[in-house]
Amino acid sequence: MTGIDHNTGTEEIRDRVAAQLTRARERSRALTDAVDDHDLVRQHSKLMSPLVWDLAHIGNQEELWLVRDVGGREPVRQDIDELYDAFKHARSARPELPLLGPAEARGYVGEVREKVFDVLETSPLEGRRLLDGGFAFGMIVQHEQQHDETMLATHQLRVGPPVLHAPPPPPGGPTGPAEVLVPGGPFTMGTSTEAWALDNERPAHQEHTAPFFIDTTPVTNGAYANFIADGGYADARWWSAAGWAHVREAGLVAPRFWERDGDRWARTAFGVTAPIDPEQPVVHVSYYEAEAYAKWAGKRLPTEVEWEKAARFDPVSGRSRRYPWGDEDPTEAHANLNQRHLSPAPVGAYPAGASPLGVHQLIGDVWEWTSSDFHGYHGFEVFPYAEYSQVFFGPEYKVLRGGSFGSDQAAVRATFRNWDYPIRRQIFAGFRCARDASPGESA
The missing domain is CATH 3.90.1580.10 (paralog of FGE (formylglycine-generating enzyme))
Structure with missing residues (x-):
């Protein structure tokens, strides 16, 4: 976890948030880089989204909460909000949507993350309940890690030779x-x-x-x-x-x-x-x-x-x-x-x-x-x-x-x-x- 409490200073919170964001993204990258583009876009089970949907959804949630809300910045890709709203489309139907392709999805989440680090550096991390203790950033870290576990479950459902090793x-x-x-x-x-x-x-x-x-x-x-x-x-x-x-x-x-x-x-x-x-x-x-x-x-x-x-x-x-x-x-x-x-x-x-x-x-x-x-x-x-x-x-x-x-x-x-x-x-x-x-x- 974070060990963050009311005694943790602002700069220490920034450092911990940055480290947690980086850890989560390294894991997301490893889970999506482990397979080729065909496996990224196909649906391995009706119970699960294509891996490329999870990746872009991670970026979209990060954009909504950290870039637009916390940072007050202009949208990166407002046109895709509905595609990556988990309540708008059942998992079984997501492969039929006009989703971002692998390269476009990777570019999108990378661009969002650059803006998020800028927001992190300039945010006061106080004055709003959403900011206290870096909560909004922590919520997004947890969201990405939860989707990483979902993507790991998708890997378990994938048919083929092993691509993950530990x-x-x-x-x-x-x-x-x-x-x-x-x-x-x-x-x-x-x-x-x-x-x-x-x-x-x-x-x-x-x-x-x-x-x-x-x-x-x-x-x-x-x-x-x-x-x-x-x-x-x-x-x-x-x-x-x-x-x-x-x-x-x-x-x-x-x-x-x-x-x-x-x-x-x-x-x-x-x-x-x-x-x-x-x-x-x-x-x-x-x-x-x-x-x-x-x-x-x-x-x-x-x-x-x-x-x-x-x-x-x-x-x-x-x-x-x-x-x-x-x-x-x-x-x-x-x-x-x-x-x-x-x-x-x-x-x-x-x-x-x-x-x-x-x-x-x-x-x-x-x-x-x-x-x-x-x-x-x-x-x-x-x-x-x-x-x-x-x-x-x-x-x-x-x-x-x-x-x-x-x-x-x-x-x-x-x-x-x-x-x-x-x-x-x-x-x-x-x-x-x-x-x-x-x-x-x-x-």
């Missing part, structure tokens, strides 16, 4: 007991102080939980394979009515990208097919699959409140931390983030990132489904636009937490909230289980 994640290690007790009582959820936190993370408020147990690690490939072997996909007992209807209609028999290889399972990831690692968290499962596994295991999915309490609550001090390990920004020792690797790491790979209660890998590796619908907190206020969060509030979307190996640390916090339809499987999503604590267990 070292394997570190090995796993001991994780202690399978589950830990999270004590009942109040804790502070959300934030009112994180400079770049988005509107749905605000305001900080008190929540109360009963005592509950939560798994110390995400559910692994090996554990999920046992659910499959026990006939989990063919047994209606484990599925909600909506989940069972979907699994039958879609013909699901395993996580997305899994296939049988003799008497074992293999998974294709970014063009490489290999046997599943039983110790890695399962990924590319829908909410319905996570829910069914949890019921089969005699447990349930955690609520969003429970997830955040497990991730932030320090039982010694009673305060909520920025991250499970403390208040310092993530490092390579804490979490599998920043597209540093192209898969989740085996459980126990990041002992330095564990929470005070001993819960591992809450940040990075896989987004974790919760049982909660997406809604605003009490006191929610739209800022700076309703289309970021508010238009998605309701029972259609389930909340995911924690980020994935494809998330950047600028766009992941222990308060950060993601959401998606419960059928989605192309995202880098997994889960962990929870269960109620009986009176004897919570004593």
Whole structure:
């Protein structure tokens, strides 16, 4: 993240913003330069936009907010605003639009970025809520990194030889007991102080939980394979009515990208097919699959409140931390983030990132489904636009937490909230289980 707070000086904020903008653009460039122009403009899945749309959309949002609004400058390409408005055209229809070609898109985002750096140098970074702490710039950094993760998901859906490369994640290690007790009582959820936190993370408020147990690690490939072997996909007992209807209609028999290889399972990831690692968290499962596994295991999915309490609550001090390990920004020792690797790491790979209660890998590796619908907190206020969060509030979307190996640390916090339809499987999503604590267990 940024570590920016009210004590951070203006010049330091400028330096940090510039570094974050540069990091995000290097990643966008790497994801789009990895393929030829044909792959840039084609649609690899109806669920996703062509990569070239994402690239120009990144530039258009940057132009709208930083060049025109914050900077008060003349438009660079006002004529393309509607083409790159995510609410105007469904992803499936975007290839039919008169989009900017690869060279034109690259030129456009480059021109916008030059103007943005000029705006950054001249902006007071105060006097408007949009400017305080560099929020508008931080919002755009996060927007680009979120689209970079979307483009990474598009790469996963791409058919062909591998074009992305990264070292394997570190090995796993001991994780202690399978589950830990999270004590009942109040804790502070959300934030009112994180400079770049988005509107749905605000305001900080008190929540109360009963005592509950939560798994110390995400559910692994090996554990999920046992659910499959026990006939989990063919047994209606484990599925909600909506989940069972979907699994039958879609013909699901395993996580997305899994296939049988003799008497074992293999998974294709970014063009490489290999046997599943039983110790890695399962990924590319829908909410319905996570829910069914949890019921089969005699447990349930955690609520969003429970997830955040497990991730932030320090039982010694009673305060909520920025991250499970403390208040310092993530490092390579804490979490599998920043597209540093192209898969989740085996459980126990990041002992330095564990929470005070001993819960591992809450940040990075896989987004974790919760049982909660997406809604605003009490006191929610739209800022700076309703289309970021508010238009998605309701029972259609389930909340995911924690980020994935494809998330950047600028766009992941222990308060950060993601959401998606419960059928989605192309995202880098997994889960962990929870269960109620009986009176004897919570004593």
